[in-house]
Amino acid sequence: MFAFALACLAVASQAQDRKIESAIKHRKSAFTLMSTYVNRLVQTSEGGRPYNAAQSLEDARAVEFLSRLPWEGFVPGSERGDTRAKDDIWFEEDRFKTLATELQSRAGAMTKAAESGNLPRLRSTIDDLRDVCSRCHKVFRKD
Secondary structure, three states: OHHHHHHHHHHHHHHHHHHHHHHHHHHHHHHHHHHHHHHHHHHHHOOOOOOOHHHHHHHHHHHHHHOOOHHHHOOOOOOOOOOOEOOHHHHOHHHHHHHHHHHHHHHHHHHHHHHHOOHHHHHHHHHHHHHHHHHHHHHHEOO
């Protein structure tokens, strides 16, 4: 009976570890994709890519959508494992959530700027978005 109980605990522990690994993969994937589209917009705003209003709008919409995805991957226990997330995320959860909300807001503003077709306006919102990313990484990401 004792061996059975230990086996059940081991299975439950493995299931929890898989859930944590899945959460980490989820958020890392969302951040990787978001970074891809942000970098395309940065290259455009800095002149490294030709400005194409329609493409910039698609990229901005992708960033706006992706900005809502990573947060469900920050589950308890996911501070361990293959992650660059600092433990401070769970100790300063309100600050972290505020930055996440600000990122989403800035991504929405960037989409509106892209809709306008005004490159200088888009450039400004890209800079604002990058500022939020930098502030969050400085506090909550291991490098």
